[in-house]
Amino acid sequence: MSANHNILRFRDVTVHYGRQPALESVTLDIPCGSLTAILGPNGAGKSTLLRACLGWMPLTRGEILIGDAHPEHALPRLAYLPQRHAVDWDFPITVRGVVEQGCYPALSFWRSPSEQERSRVDRAMEELGLTALSGRQISRLSGGQQQRVFLARALAQGADIFLLDEPFSGLDLAARDELAHILVSWEAQGRTVLAAMHDLELVRRVFTRGVLLSTRLVADGPLAAVLAEPSLQAALPPREAARQAEAAR
Numbered sequence: 001m002s003a004n005h006n007i008l009r010f011r012d013v014t015v016h017y018g019r020q021p022a023l024e025s026v027t028l029d030i031p032c033g034s035l036t037a038i039l040g041p042n043g044a045g046k047s048t049l050l051r052a053c054l055g056w057m058p059l060t061r062g063e064i065l066i067g068d069a070h071p072e073h074a075l076p077r078l079a080y081l082p083q084r085h086a087v088d089w090d091f092p093i094t095v096r097g098v099v100e101q102g103c104y105p106a107l108s109f110w111r112s113p114s115e116q117e118r119s120r121v122d123r124a125m126e127e128l129g130l131t132a133l134s135g136r137q138i139s140r141l142s143g144g145q146q147q148r149v150f151l152a153r154a155l156a157q158g159a160d161i162f163l164l165d166e167p168f169s170g171l172d173l174a175a176r177d178e179l180a181h182i183l184v185s186w187e188a189q190g191r192t193v194l195a196a197m198h199d200l201e202l203v204r205r206v207f208t209r210g211v212l213l214s215t216r217l218v219a220d221g222p223l224a225a226v227l228a229e230p231s232l233q234a235a236l237p238p239r240e241a242a243r244q245a246e247a248a249r
């Protein structure tokens with residue numbers, strides 16, 4: 001295994017929707033085993049950057065490498081958590097049913113999970129405290145529990161790089177604390193998290209690195225350096241910027 005195995009590399013990454021650029025010439029390295037917050041105003045390209053890692057966005061220019069591999073060859077390593085509002089929480093499926101989906105597409109629908117797959121599902125549910133909720137419909141879970149189900153599915157998949165789009169949005173305070181705790185423990189286990197974020201207080205508590213986007217890359221690196229970036233204020237949603245200015249006084 002080469003030294004590059006543990007780097008997520010963006011080289012001149014450019015993505016357009018029609019003629020409009022959503023990302024322009026983004027070049028950066030993200031070391032694996034770190035928690036990185038992706039910051040930037042609405043429309044900065046945060047979601048686009050996450051989806052591009054999965055190979056879902058055709059690049060106009062440039063390339064993304066996961067270790068030495070192109071995304072399509074690294075898919076089992078990558079798990080994506082969409083924004084909560086993008087999920088149909090009324091879909092009739094149990095907690096365990098969702099977590100088992102982590103074993104697809106390795107599992108075809110006419111074959112039940114192997115012993116090994118079953119134990120991977122068990123371990124993922126155990127780690128996220130879902131064992132007792134195994135048979136419950138996802139529509140009957142709290143927001144925090146729903147989020148944990150999707151994290152468990154990602155673990156069952158065997159992923160080690162987690163792409164999370166606004167994972168704290170819509171969670172109550174207790175659920176936010178719980179998720180913060182989970183992500184910090186993941187870093188200690190060498191897992192990599194890339195999360196689009198806008199709450200700087202949470203970013204400070206949880207993340208160790210930052211990427212500031214505004215279609216182009218504005219700053220990246222250790223969190224403190226990114227948060228010291230003068231253009232950060234301009235990059236925040238107005239409410240958050242006002243809160244920051246208040247806190248700095």
Ligand code: ADP
Nearest residue numbers: 017021022040041042043044045046047048049
């Ligand atoms: P963010 O997640 O930072 O808010 P996005 O990655 O969603 O930003 O969007 C980046 C830019 O691409 C924005 O200008 C947005 O309007 C545009 N965009 C995003 N998704 C689409 C789409 N499906 N079709 C057309 N334009 C899009």
Ligand code: MG
Nearest residue numbers: 046047048196
């Ligand atoms: Mg977004």
